[in-house]
Amino acid sequence: MIVAIDGPAGAGKSTVAKLIAAKLRYVYLDTGALYRAVAWKALATGTDTTSPNAMKRLCESTQLTIRHAEDGGMVVEVDGRRLTSEIRAPEVTRAAAQVAAIAEVRSWLLPIQQGFGRRKDVAGIVAEGRDLGTRVFPEAPVKFFFKADLEERARRRHQELMTAGKVNASDLSETSRALDARDGQDQSRDVSPLRPAEDAEVIDTTSLTAEEVVEHMLSTIERKAAAHQ
Numbered sequence: 383m384i385v386a387i388d389g390p391a392g393a394g395k396s397t398v399a400k401l402i403a404a405k406l407r408y409v410y411l412d413t414g415a416l417y418r419a420v421a422w423k424a425l426a427t428g429t430d431t432t433s434p435n436a437m438k439r440l441c442e443s444t445q446l447t448i449r450h451a452e453d454g455g456m457v458v459e460v461d462g463r464r465l466t467s468e469i470r471a472p473e474v475t476r477a478a479a480q481v482a483a484i485a486e487v488r489s490w491l492l493p494i495q496q497g498f499g500r501r502k503d504v505a506g507i508v509a510e511g512r513d514l515g516t517r518v519f520p521e522a523p524v525k526f527f528f529k530a531d532l533e534e535r536a537r538r539r540h541q542e543l544m545t546a547g548k549v550n551a552s553d554l555s556e557t558s559r560a561l562d563a564r565d566g567q568d569q570s571r572d573v574s575p576l577r578p579a580e581d582a583e584v585i586d587t588t589s590l591t592a593e594e595v596v597e598h599m600l601s602t603i604e605r606k607a608a609a610h611q
């Protein structure tokens with residue numbers, strides 16, 4: 383069983399995907415972390431994150447490994463180095479949106495994500511990102527597309543950054559601007575732009591709690607899983 387969740391930043395995808403994975407004993411695939419890991423290596427090696435040729439060479443010389451964390455999350459390793467909070471830094475976030483617009487990077491990451499989805503040793507996977515339902519797992523029996531008002535998404539992202547000690551309270555408008563700019567990039571790029579799959583259920587999470595979203599999704603998943611068998 384593959385559950386695909388797409389949507390813009392701050393719509394609640396990671397929180398909900400982890401809760402669903404824990405409830406159903408599925409594994410969690412955070413595809414944004416893969417783009418972030420590639421962007422992190424590009425910054426660490428001084429590679430031009432806007433150059434398709436340079437990024438292609440970088441990908442081809444990279445060993446990327448996905449591991450499960452004890453807390454149910456996902457950890458990515460680049461060339462044997464375990465990456466955690468460093469891929470959440472603002473400069474990596476900006477660079478990730480740039481490398482995600484490069485077709486060569488997307489095609490290199492595609493089989494890595496699809497290979498994970500074909501695993502036979504797990505009951506199911508919950509994968510989240512921007513093109514899971516449209517490109518990576520078009521055959522997924524259950525697809526969701528989350529959306530939420532910019533104001534609310536910025537508030538959530540700001541709260542996360544504050545909890546992590548990364549911003550202070552006065553930076554909310556900056557967080558909102560950065561989020562809006564990144565969504566614009568994700569929606570307007572030529573390759574796999576952010577958009578709902580035709581068969582995705584769209585959920586507006588603006589005024590819902592994570593638990594409410596999870597409850598609704600679990601009933602959809604149960605129904606689709608029964609029909610799928």
Ligand code: DC
Binds near residue numbers: 391413414478
């Ligand atoms: O979800 P996130 O913020 O960790 O994603 C980081 C960047 O990667 C963001 O700009 C969108 C991009 N991305 C993508 O293009 N396709 C995916 N499947 C996942 C993330």
